[in-house]
Amino acid sequence: MSDAASTLPPRQVTLPDDLAAAIERALAAAPRQQWQREAQALSQRYRAPRAGDEPPLATGRDQALGYAALIMPATYAQLRGALAASAARIPEWQPATMLDIGSGPGTALWAAVEQWPTLRSLTAWEREPAFITLGRELTRGSTHVALKTTQWERIDLLRAPSASGQRYDLVVLGHVLNELAPDLRGAVVADAWQRTAGLLLIIEPGTSAAFPVVRAARDQLLTHQAHTIAPCAHDQPCPLVNDWCHFPQRLIRPPFQRQARGAPSQWEDSKFSYAAMARFAPPEQIWGRIIREVTSNKAYAEAKTSTRAGITTYRALKRHKEAYHYLRKLPWGGAFVQPPAPPIEPIEHERVPE
Ligand SMILES: C[S@@+](CC[C@H](N)C(=O)[O-])C[C@H]1O[C@@H](n2cnc3c(N)ncnc32)[C@H](O)[C@@H]1O
Numbered sequence: 001m002s003d004a005a006s007t008l009p010p011r012q013v014t015l016p017d018d019l020a021a022a023i024e025r026a027l028a029a030a031p032r033q034q035w036q037r038e039a040q041a042l043s044q045r046y047r048a049p050r051a052g053d054e055p056p057l058a059t060g061r062d063q064a065l066g067y068a069a070l071i072m073p074a075t076y077a078q079l080r081g082a083l084a085a086s087a088a089r090i091p092e093w094q095p096a097t098m099l100d101i102g103s104g105p106g107t108a109l110w111a112a113v114e115q116w117p118t119l120r121s122l123t124a125w126e127r128e129p130a131f132i133t134l135g136r137e138l139t140r141g142s143t144h145v146a147l148k149t150t151q152w153e154r155i156d157l158l159r160a161p162s163a164s165g166q167r168y169d170l171v172v173l174g175h176v177l178n179e180l181a182p183d184l185r186g187a188v189v190a191d192a193w194q195r196t197a198g199l200l201l202i203i204e205p206g207t208s209a210a211f212p213v214v215r216a217a218r219d220q221l222l223t224h225q226a227h228t229i230a231p232c233a234h235d236q237p238c239p240l241v242n243d244w245c246h247f248p249q250r251l252i253r254p255p256f257q258r259q260a261r262g263a264p265s266q267w268e269d270s271k272f273s274y275a276a277m278a279r280f281a282p283p284e285q286i287w288g289r290i291i292r293e294v295t296s297n298k299a300y301a302e303a304k305t306s307t308r309a310g311i312t313t314y315r316a317l318k319r320h321k322e323a324y325h326y327l328r329k330l331p332w333g334g335a336f337v338q339p340p341a342p343p344i345e346p347i348e349h350e351r352v353p354e
Pocket of ligand 1: 056126127
């Protein structure tokens, strides 16, 4: 096993200074108790199971502020993690145009320009006017020209304009599919793919409930000959059973998020599930990726991985000191280019379907 560390997302993420300052300015203009209350109510709504046909989760200025204070930092971190893992597989790729679908206050725009400063033309589609207003205010405070000149469009995805028009190098569906009724998601994914010239990133919270949404979208895109950039090492349906594929991204919490959450901890590990699907294949294959935190005990260390051959758990016995310590230190989310060599042994295996 090698190269696990070289294809890792950033160890920890902080909001860009200009974004944090812009959110602080917006929050300062509203009573603190109000956005704190809205943030906590929103957090509960986002955690509750959804069928997809409920009223919008966030509407109006106070709820948009609550979102920016509490949820946006976490989704920003998740997006940074997924974009970095994708970029690691396609180091030469340099997108210039981007469409953020269901943009909220523009979280993915900020994460994408951080990952790819080559982006020069950004478009955000959002249904809720309060998010568009807030998103505009935030991007106006940016030091990045592309962010400042973002084109904000009020669009309901369920009535999106025909996809015969413009295509974008990068398209993001960030934390939006899970808000839609299940029978409407397929059409939104198909439409997003039609608008994708390069890479389509689908990302949802890393929960057992949201992972199937990502898996279904990836399965759908595979039938359109999409290539998997990350996290999977192959272009077959995911063989994972009784588990969900998700990854952590550490976020250094901005002070306003700690206030909104009422939690003193300086950081959180924000979990996400994602599929980065492209119109081109990555230049080099990987053998697999670590899809759970590596565990260890007095006898052995174990790493659950998704590989080109299937889901494989590798084990190193403690008496094989070097292999044991090597496996124990491998990071969750790290990709590796070669199958592990003995004395690291596969102990469980679920095959990729033919
Ligand atoms: C959880 S937020 C995600 C915002 C942002 N993409 C992020 O990752 O932080 C989901 C967003 O999708 C928007 N949305 C939900 N249904 C929509 C629809 N039918 N058309 C357009 N936007 C929609 C919501 O208004 C909200 O801003």
